[in-house]
Amino acid sequence: MxxxxxxxxxxxxxxxxxxxxxxxxxxxxxxxxxxxxxxxxxxxxxxxxxxxxxxxxxxxxxxxxxxxxxxxxxxxxxxxxxxxxxxxxxxxxxxxxxxxxxxxxxxxxxxxxxxxxxxxxxxxxxxxxxxxxxxxxxxxxxxxxxxxxxxxxxxxxxxxxxxxxxxxxxxxxxxxxxxxxxxxxxxxxxxxxxxxxxxxxxxxxxxxxxxxxxxxxxxxxxxxxxxxxxxxxxxxxxxxxGRDLAETGPAPLLAGAPVLLKVEGLSKAGAFHGVDFTLRGGEVLGISGLLGSGRTALAKALFGLVTPEAGRVVLDGRDVPLGDPLRAAEAGIGYVPEDRLTEGLFLTQSILRNVAVGRVASHARGPFLDLGGLAAEARDWLARLRVKAPDAEAPVRSLSGGNQQRVVLARWLARAPRVLVLNGPSVGVDVGSKAEIHAIIADLAAQGLGVIVISDDLPELLATCHRILVMVEGRIVEDIAGAEATEEGLARRLAS
Amino acid sequence: MSWLSRNETLVAGVILAFCVVGAALDPNFLSIPTLMDLLRAGIVLGILAVGVLVVLISGGIDVSTTSLAIVALYVTTLLVQGLAPEMGWPAAFLVAVAVGAALGAVNGVFIAGLGLPTLIVTLGTLSLFRGFLLTFVGDDLISNLPRGLRDFSRAMMIRGENADGSFYSLPWAFAFLVGVVALTWALLYRTMLGRQVFAIGGSMESARRIGIPVRRVQFLVFVYVGALGGLAGIIHAALARVANPQDLLLNQQLSVLAAVVLGGARLEGGTGTLTGTLLGVALIVLVSNSLIVLGIPNTFQSIAIGLLILLGTGLPAWQARRTQRRAA
The missing domain is CATH 3.40.50.300 (P-loop containing nucleotide triphosphate hydrolases)
Structure with missing residues (x-):
């Protein structure tokens, strides 16, 4: 032996x-x-x-x-x-x-x-x-x-x-x-x-x-x-x-919810082709696909980080300018990147500054900045998202993964977007924080926001989404109601 | 990475283009005397650049080498003159190498021992070495070099006469550049110590985790660079036939760095080749010597070298980013 x-x-x-x-x-x-x-x-x-x-x-x-x-x-x-x-x-x-x-x-x-x-x-x-x-x-x-x-x-x-x-x-x-x-x-x-x-x-x-x-x-x-x-x-x-974090799927969508975002024929050579979909207010839409399926490029295109060659994005009946993140943000689209550490946060800057950075223009008083108002608003969002931080002046780097994600969310929510695109919202955070992020997503949708979740974490999609789009080689090949989807079925379609 | 986007190819192409233009402007440009002049001018710059290349590969930078070389050459000349004026050149060279290594060890103690950033430490010693020399050792020019060094400066590898009766020659000092390149190549590519230098430059944290004695390797790198600096210094003095504590070699520091960077060594560390560095040295020497020969104003040198650095390092970086974006 x-x-x-x-x-x-x-x-x-x-x-x-x-x-x-x-x-x-x-x-x-x-x-x-x-x-x-x-x-x-x-x-x-x-x-x-x-x-x-x-x-x-x-x-x-x-x-x-x-x-x-x-x-x-x-x-x-x-x-x-x-x-x-x-x-x-x-x-x-x-x-x-x-x-x-x-x-x-x-x-x-x-x-x-x-x-x-x-x-x-x-x-x-x-x-x-x-x-x-x-x-x-x-x-x-x-x-x-x-x-x-x-x-x-x-x-x-x-x-x-x-x-x-x-x-x-x-x-x-x-x-x-x-x-x-x-x-x-x-x-x-x-x-x-x-x-x-x-x-x-x-x-x-x-x-x-x-x-x-x-x-x-x-x-x-x-x-x-x-x-x-x-x-x-x-x-x-x-x-x-130490607690039961059973995830039951999202609350049902209101029957008469209006169409908020409409994407028509969005194409970019080598990334995605002829993408059409709609998103209603209060809806959580999942977009899944393997690495290289075009899901990330599509997410970035919605926010202007990738310039599509054809197609349009319409928010509330108005065309969103393509290929311009600043104007996409003004139009009411928010984007939380996949790699929150390198793309979304100023790691050595304070938590407060990270939240406030997107709101500087709105707190201008002539050539000066209303620092007090800016900080107060940021603190309010940190509290509403329950960011666990000993001190809002501490650098973001000192926070755990889940709390860092909340800081990014707080920054976007402070700009009052209509549609929020979340790319891999819980990559690298622990189970407890993940469940809390899912709860936040549900909360946001309940307030009437349209949420798009880009992820290859199938249980996450099932737990949060009303509808799931499957992307293969740059095309949307499937549009499944969240309640009817199973993990095995999704995995099979992704690999097809 | 394809060979087309490599710095070496780019620099070699620029050198060729330069030669073609040179030949078109001056029929005497492509000649053995020109080649000999260039090789001679590249000896000291080349040895210093090889040293800096090793530092860059290890992930650091050294801006103190010319200052160190001047201190080594002057202190060595004083020592030989005062203690054993009849000493042969090989012994004098050993003294210079030892002085250089000792000064390199000073850099090493600050960098490896105390863990300070290489740029800051060598920026400090750049000023410190020379200031110490001028304040405490002396600032008199010694034009009557010891016999050994005079003998060395007269030893020629190649000597010849042109059709027009002018002479050309290449000193034996050139063999030292060849030797330094060969030794450094063997160290970098054939010893575990050399591989550890590459590894540290690639990722210092990974090197620590796998058990590489990072501090020891860093210390040895700076001692080696110091030794090469001492050698370059004494060769410079012998060829110039003067030991000058205010030597203009000090102004060559940026040229040394430029040559190494042009040759493709990355400032982030971990990458760099001897071929690239030698091509970089050749280009810098070509630009600074030939522009004078071709009658182009002196001030154009700075413009030319500046443009070369921006293009030579910017183009491959831009290309790499483009291919990366296409892959994403």
Missing amino acids: ADDAPLVEMTGVTKTYAGITALDDVDFLIRPGEAVCLAGENGSGKSTLIKLLAGVEWPDRGVIALDGLAQAAMTPTTAAAAGIAVIFQDFSLFPNLSVAENIAFGAELAEGARFYRGRRVREIAKRTLERVGVLMDLSAPVETLPVAHKQLVAIGRALASNARLIVMDEPTTALTEREVRALLGIIRRLKADGVAVIFVSHKLAEVLEVSERVVVLRNGRVVAEGPASGFDARSLTRHMT
Whole structure:
């Protein structure tokens, strides 16, 4: 039964930072060839547990045993030597170096090689990628690869360093449905090879099927643990948040709701063709599609960030000028970008300024600015959206993902738009915040706003949308009533 | 990236175009003496540029190299003159390299030891090195160089006579540029230390996580650049046959940076080639020397070099962005 000896076993592990208990008497165990889901919201202690595994931190109390041997101390080097590899969300690769060199760098470093052996590096990379079961151009610089391939290079690098336990932080966030499938295939292969995997994620439903066990952390304690077959998305959410966040779908649309936005024959070569749809006041419309289906380009076109070659956008019977974000905003369209961190926020500026930036023109008093009025309005919106911030003057960077998203929303709502386009509204936020964002969407619609949600997160669309448009290769191929849609049906149409 | 959008191709094309225009304006332009002049003028600039290239690849920048070179050449000349005036040139060169490396280590301590930004530290030492020299060491010009250095300046690799009776020559100092390029190539592409320099320039955080001793590598980079600066300094003094603490070499700092950037090294770090840097040096030397030969006013040099930098670095960047946008 040597195979069943735990690779890592933590017993009664406790870790406190400056008086805050991050982990409280936690037991955790993983065996070779096993996959474990580590679930928990931000601040639940997940990151601390990873840091202990990686040897970055050492517990205040408790025992960590590797291969049955209790360790006196662990450093990143001893953890790596024991075969523990952590793949961070950003993959920690070298964008300027080749695929081969990225894969072999750690292995060569650990061997203490003084000279660079190109042939050996390629040999290591080739063998590793064979083990993963993928083909890739070994000499391509990593910066030219798509995200999914970068992830494979990161997995390859861990394997090349003889990893026996791979910890993957949020492995599926940046992947499309199809890429997630491919990743799961690779994980199965690795498990058959005796490699253990820990998934750390908010979006766990996707990895449940390749996992044996689930461990849920909340406030530094293990609150649920058991075979993966005993969990589903809903029970996971309940354990993670400690409340039942059942999502039931949107409130029914008022029968006589007027048409608010009309899109006719909108086309842009290489992105989308002949797109027609209408949006009624109070309606939440979902637009879904795989990466490259044109969904993002369409969303941007509505707000003037992409200039269509043909077609018109009519809001309240008036044409919205195309290709001009400023005038689209004036006409009453708001847009919340996909990557809120790089596209939508001034991360180092204060929360208040981030909300107020869109309203500067409306608070002008001659050549001067009514700073008091501006701040008061911003504070009002922060309160209405329940942004949890110790101080409105603190930089936006200090907020959690969900609260950052609220700040962006607050900025847009302060401009009183008629139609709000939300691109991937809950990418990268935890389950609790996600449910709250969905509640905000429902609230906005109830106030008569037209909301367009662009997403490939199918449960999210089902929970928020009255209607869902499916885009394939730049065309709308399906228009489904939200109440009639199922996750499986949508997934099938997306991939068609 | 296709070869068409590479800086190297662009710079090589501009060099060729320049030669064609030069030949059209002056029939004597395409000749061995012109080539020898250019090679000679590229020695010191080339060695300094190779050093700066290594810093740029590691993700930093060094604006102190010419100041460091002047201090190294002057201190070395004083030391040799005072302690062993009969010393041969190889020993004198070693002293200069050691002085340069020591000054590079000063940069290294601030940058790797204290974690300060490279631009700020080298901007500080640019002024500090030279100020220290002029205040505490001396500001007298030494035109009577030690014998070893005089011998070195007379050693010629190639010597010849034109049809019109004028002489041309290429000093052995050129072999040092070749040697520096070969050594740097081997370090960058054939040792793990060199690969670590690329890795740090690519992503310092990733380098730390994978276990690269980032600070040690950064320190060594600045010591190496310092050593090259010392070498370039003493060669400059020997060829000019004077050790001048107020040397105009100081004004060449921007040309050195321009050559490296023209050659395609990215300021964000992680990328850059020796071929590109050498082409960049060739272009800068060509522009600054030939415009005089061709009778074009001196002030045009600044305009030409400025335009070259803007076009040479702007065009590939613009092209890269266009292809990126098309892919998105």
